[in-house]
Amino acid sequence: MNAHSGNRSVGIxxxxxxxxxxxxxxxxxxxxxxFELVYETYGELNPRRSNAILICHALSGHHHAAGYHSxxxxxxxxxxxxxxxxxxxxxxxxxxxxxxNIGGCHGSTxxxxxxxxxxxxxxxxxxxxxxxDWVNSQARLADYLGIDCWAAVIGGSLGGMQAxxxxxEYPDRIRHCIVIAAAMKLSAQNLAFNEVARQxxxxxxxxxxxxxxxxxxxxxxxxxxxxxxxxxxxLSDHAMASKFGRDLRSGSFEQGNEEDVEFQVQSYLxxxxxxxxxSFDANTYMLMTRALDYFDLAREYDNDPVKAxxxxxxxxxxxxxxxxxxxxxxxxxxxxxxxIAADRPVTYAEIEADEGHDAFLLPIPRYMDVFSAYMRRxxxxx
Amino acid sequence: MNAHSGNRSVGIxxxxxxxxxxxxxxxxxxxxxxFELVYETYGELNPRRSNAILICHALSGHHHAAGYHSxxxxxxxxxxxxxxxxxxxxxxxxxxxxxxNIGGCHGSTxxxxxxxxxxxxxxxxxxxxxxxDWVNSQARLADYLGIDCWAAVIGGSLGGMQAxxxxxEYPDRIRHCIVIAAAMKLSAQNLAFNEVARQxxxxxxxxxxxxxxxxxxxxxxxxxxxxxxxxxxxLSDHAMASKFGRDLRSGSFEQGNEEDVEFQVQSYLxxxxxxxxxSFDANTYMLMTRALDYFDLAREYDNDPVKAxxxxxxxxxxxxxxxxxxxxxxxxxxxxxxxIAADRPVTYAEIEADEGHDAFLLPIPRYMDVFSAYMRRxxxxx
Numbered sequence: 001m002n003a004h005s006g007n008r009s010v011g012i013x014x015x016x017x018x019x020x021x022x023x024x025x026x027x028x029x030x031x032x033x034x035f036e037l038v039y040e041t042y043g044e045l046n047p048r049r050s051n052a053i054l055i056c057h058a059l060s061g062h063h064h065a066a067g068y069h070s071x072x073x074x075x076x077x078x079x080x081x082x083x084x085x086x087x088x089x090x091x092x093x094x095x096x097x098x099x100x101n102i103g104g105c106h107g108s109t110x111x112x113x114x115x116x117x118x119x120x121x122x123x124x125x126x127x128x129x130x131x132x133d134w135v136n137s138q139a140r141l142a143d144y145l146g147i148d149c150w151a152a153v154i155g156g157s158l159g160g161m162q163a164x165x166x167x168x169e170y171p172d173r174i175r176h177c178i179v180i181a182a183a184m185k186l187s188a189q190n191l192a193f194n195e196v197a198r199q200x201x202x203x204x205x206x207x208x209x210x211x212x213x214x215x216x217x218x219x220x221x222x223x224x225x226x227x228x229x230x231x232x233x234x235l236s237d238h239a240m241a242s243k244f245g246r247d248l249r250s251g252s253f254e255q256g257n258e259e260d261v262e263f264q265v266q267s268y269l270x271x272x273x274x275x276x277x278x279s280f281d282a283n284t285y286m287l288m289t290r291a292l293d294y295f296d297l298a299r300e301y302d303n304d305p306v307k308a309x310x311x312x313x314x315x316x317x318x319x320x321x322x323x324x325x326x327x328x329x330x331x332x333x334x335x336x337x338x339x340i341a342a343d344r345p346v347t348y349a350e351i352e353a354d355e356g357h358d359a360f361l362l363p364i365p366r367y368m369d370v371f372s373a374y375m376r377r378x379x380x381x382x
Numbered sequence: 383m384n385a386h387s388g389n390r391s392v393g394i395x396x397x398x399x400x401x402x403x404x405x406x407x408x409x410x411x412x413x414x415x416x417f418e419l420v421y422e423t424y425g426e427l428n429p430r431r432s433n434a435i436l437i438c439h440a441l442s443g444h445h446h447a448a449g450y451h452s453x454x455x456x457x458x459x460x461x462x463x464x465x466x467x468x469x470x471x472x473x474x475x476x477x478x479x480x481x482x483n484i485g486g487c488h489g490s491t492x493x494x495x496x497x498x499x500x501x502x503x504x505x506x507x508x509x510x511x512x513x514x515d516w517v518n519s520q521a522r523l524a525d526y527l528g529i530d531c532w533a534a535v536i537g538g539s540l541g542g543m544q545a546x547x548x549x550x551e552y553p554d555r556i557r558h559c560i561v562i563a564a565a566m567k568l569s570a571q572n573l574a575f576n577e578v579a580r581q582x583x584x585x586x587x588x589x590x591x592x593x594x595x596x597x598x599x600x601x602x603x604x605x606x607x608x609x610x611x612x613x614x615x616x617l618s619d620h621a622m623a624s625k626f627g628r629d630l631r632s633g634s635f636e637q638g639n640e641e642d643v644e645f646q647v648q649s650y651l652x653x654x655x656x657x658x659x660x661s662f663d664a665n666t667y668m669l670m671t672r673a674l675d676y677f678d679l680a681r682e683y684d685n686d687p688v689k690a691x692x693x694x695x696x697x698x699x700x701x702x703x704x705x706x707x708x709x710x711x712x713x714x715x716x717x718x719x720x721x722i723a724a725d726r727p728v729t730y731a732e733i734e735a736d737e738g739h740d741a742f743l744l745p746i747p748r749y750m751d752v753f754s755a756y757m758r759r760x761x762x763x764x
Contacts (some may be wrong), residue, residue: 029637111715128640188622188647189614195648196610197656203603205587221585229611232571240570245749253681255411257512261676265570266577273581294643296628299635 008084009076010042010091013067017107020140024102027130033116035142038063038107039099042083042089045145051380052147052201053089054138055079055098056155058164059230059288060280062106064282065098066091071342079156081363088371093380094151102137103129103288105281106320112213112281124283131158131165131295138162139170151378152176156360157327158288161295164335167312168297176378178317178371181324181360183331184305190326193233194289197226201282210283219282224273226285231272236356240265305338312339316346317374319367321359347374390466391458392424392473395559396448397491402522406484409512415498420445420489421481421521424465425473427527433762434529435471437461437480438537438544441612442662444488445479448473461538463745470753475762476533484519485511485669491666494595504593506665513540513547513677520544521552540670540711543677547715549694550679551730558760560699560753563706563742565713566679566687566720572708575615576671579608581655583664592665601664606655608667613654618705618738622647653712687720695719698728699756703741703748729756761763 017038023031032159040063045052050117055065057078066083068076100108103126111126142150153174155163160182167177186194201207204222208215235243245287251260301308316339320332329350343364344360353359361368399420405413408435422445427434437447439460448465450458465471465478482490493508496684524532535556536751537545542564549559551661568576583589617625626647633642681691698721711732720730731752735741741749 028640185628187619188626188645189617189619189627190616190649191628191645191647192610192622195645195651196607198587198613199607199610201654202581203607204584204585225578225581225607228581229575232574232578235571237569237571240574244570246570247543247565253617253676253678255409258410258676263570263573263577263675265573269574269577270581293645294635294640315484359744 001094006141008086008299010067010084012070013040013042013064013077014069014106015040015063015254018141018144020137020144024133024137024140026127026133028128028158030127032102032109032127035109035137036113037099037109037137039097040064041079042066042096042098043094043149045095046380048381049147050149050151051094052142052145052150053094053096054153054166055083055089055096056134056138056153056159057101057157058155058157059292060276061159062104063100063108064106065189066096079250079361081361082368082371087341088368088375089154089274090372090375091094095142097145097147099141101134103134103284103291105284108247108333110281110285111210111287121213123213124286126283126287126341129291130289131161131291132169134162134167134291134350135169139173142173143289149173149175151380152178154178154180155182156180157182157357158292158295161292161297164297167316168308170238171311171313174314177312177314177315178319178374179335180333181253181321181327181332181357182308182335183327185295186293187331190286193229196291197209197229198224198286201286205277207282212282215284218277220274220277223277223280223282224265224270227280228269228273230311231269231291233326234357236354237324238323239358242354244268305334306341308344309338309342309344312342315372316344318346318348319360319370320350321353321356322350323359324359326357385698390468391462392466392468394452395422395424395446395459395487397422400523400526406515406519406522407514408509410510412509414484414491414509416552416740417484417491417519417739418489418495419484419491419519421479421523421722422446424448424478424480425476427529428762429476430741431529432531433476433533434527435476435478436524436532436535436548437465437471437478438516438520438535439480440537440539440541441674442658443541444486445480445482445490446683448478449680463743464750466527467504470750470757471536472754472757474576476674479523479527479529481523482519483516484535485516485666485673487505487663487666491557493669494663495534495593503515503595503600505595506668508665508669511673513543513673514551516544516673517547517551518546521555523540524555530575533558533762534560534757536560536562537564538562538595539564540674540677543674543679546679549696549698550690550701551691555692556696559694559696560756561714561717563703563714563739564717565709566717567677569713573747575611576675580668580671582607582611583668589664592668594664600659601759602656602659605659605662605664605667606652609658609662610651610655613651615708616739618707618736620705622738624736626650676680687716688723691720691724691726694724694726695735698726700728700730701742701752701754702732703735703738703749704732705736706739706741708739
């Protein structure tokens with residue numbers, strides 16, 4: 001038994017990929033002329049195909065949500081805390097599907113892929129996407145896997161927005177919708193932070209209006225800056241204070257030593273920014289933040305979320321975190337209030353947590369308990 | 383009577399300038415070899431020289447705090463709401479002094495000035511500054527104007543930090559200290575936002591490590607980005623929501639029109655960023671944000687603010703604003719608690735206001751009332 005196959009890990013997993021040749025009609029009015037999806041699965045699909053769970057990823061997520069890719073792999077998938085035997089999304093009961101969305105940069109068709117119509121890299125010409133496009137492409141994957149109806153569609157942040165969109169677009173293909181640390185639309189402040197992030201990328205000369213792959217340049221500084229801005233919004237003031245305070249990494253405030261003063265939080269942010277810019281695609285970041293900006297659950301329902309949710313037929317679990325200031329508990333309560341007014345079954349938990357928006361990725365005991373308890377009620381034989 | 387000489391305006395004002403030839407020993411250990419200060423005054427100094435008020439400016443402020451520079455001037459000074467006949471800082475009673483700090487970019491000696499030792503522009507070689515250096519240079523100005531003791535030293539944000547530093551460094555030269563929307567030190571989150579702002583400037587190739595003046599370039603994009611980040615932190619989520627919501631400036635979410643979608647808040651932020659980058663100096667921005675980062679009221683007092691404030695002899699007014707998340711009411715209450723523990727007279731008001739940090743610049747009725755009431759108690763004949 002190796003380090004990566006403990007009792008509560010899904011162990012070594014392997015990404016798969018599937019190609020869809022039929023064009024996908026997008027919300028922007030354009031067609032995506034066929035596309036590839038990279039995905040992973042954990043657990044076994046039962047004979048009645050009634051135990052399938054779809055994981056929708058957030059801004060910088062991907063298909064690798066749980067387990068390890070090799071024995072040497074140092075870090076598990078991004079939501080390993082929640083997916084595995086005995087974890088909230090229990091792989092001894094459920095068949096879990098996690099994919100990289102179209103527009104992404106981890107293997108599914110996106111801006112770094114070749115546009116079959118031109119033979120060139122899509123780059124900035126990749127079509128603009130909305131959450132509904134992801135939902136439609138995920139429905140194709142469900143068809144391919146023979147899943148008529150998801151036991152649950154689950155997502156945090158932008159992933160929660162996709163889960164809500166599933167409940168409206170395919171009401172008969174989803175039995176439970178689990179929306180964590182999300183909102184029905186972005187606030188002006190959310191839009192503002194995304195704008196700064198995009199401007200940081202656009203301002204980097206190496207971005208070259210998105211044609212950096214052809215030019216052989218990489219907008220690493222712009223993307224790092226964008227990530228730094230984002231990262232601040234993922235952490236609470238309190239989390240930053242307890243993680244770093246005003247600790248110095250170098251220099252001191254003694255006379256003459258000030259030139260080298262660097263706070264821990266500064267070097268941490270720069271590190272995070274640089275790590276990210278080495279592993280993420282700038283055009284994908286532009287596209288994903290725009291999809292976030294454009295998401296507005298009720299736009300096509302006369303801007304009335306109650307009217308929107310009347311189309312849903314599933315049950316809902318909504319979870320928020322007390323110090324999340326990106327999508328605060330107030331935003332989750334808006335979702336809950338609309339669901340109640342639309343007479344939909346909904347369970348809501350506001351979790352006390354110091355970690356801000358990032359809390360949705362962490363094994364906070366009450367969060368795990370609430371999530372697990374709800375998931376135990378998600379039947380797989382009906 | 384013209385538009386700029388209403389009952390409550392100080393009318394047309396003229397900046398003056400004074401040169402100090404004696405070097406100023408700085409906290410960093412270096413000397414500033416003589417310096418120039420640009421300042422304005424409003425009202426009349428009384429014969430006993432007991433009615434002088436010092437205004438300390440914040441990050442992007444300057445000497446022009448009230449009145450107009452010409453008949454054609456469209457905008458008054460930055461704190462015109464608070465300075466003038468019948469306003470909280472009543473120029474029929476007080477002699478108000480407002481200066482541009484050293485390191486600034488509005489006429490006082492700063493990174494854009496010539497270093498007399500080299501005959502070249504200081505640029506990034508301008509010495510690192512701390513709030514205490516500003517206080518010491520302001521004391522020189524007081525000497526020059528024949529002001530032994532300020533009736534009050536007043537500042538918002540970074541200006542409030544200078545006011546507090548005055549109370550510790552020159553306890554016998556200040557009778558009232560008025561600290562608005564400030565903090566005793568920056569939080570990790572505050573530091574993080576400043577770091578992103580500086581990285582935005584550093585990332586702009588036109589910044590050229592601060593040598594842009596010699597190169598004839600201007601890091602306009604970097605500075606605009608830095609300002610955009612800052613601007614988000616000056617406004618509350620609520621203020622942004624009521625000012626812009628999710629209103630579109632162009633485009634629509636109809637199929638095919640999405641390429642042009644731009645939210646009002648995006649274009650507003652870009653406009654603010656561009657305006658700022660046309661009128662502010664990047665090296666000054668770097669220097670000012672570092673001074674903010676380094677400010678720590680109690681560092682030299684065993685990190686004990688109570689011990690620090692025991693050195694003060696003046697009375698304090700502390701004001702905070704309910705939706706200010708840059709320097710929240712909790713940060714002001716820390717100041718108040720330390721003052722109480724140090725047995726110093728303090729008045730505290732938390733003003734309900736939707737406008738966030740920027741509220742300190744606005745004529746919010748209860749703010750004006752509290753501020754005016756306190757200032758009426760500031761004697762000028764004692």
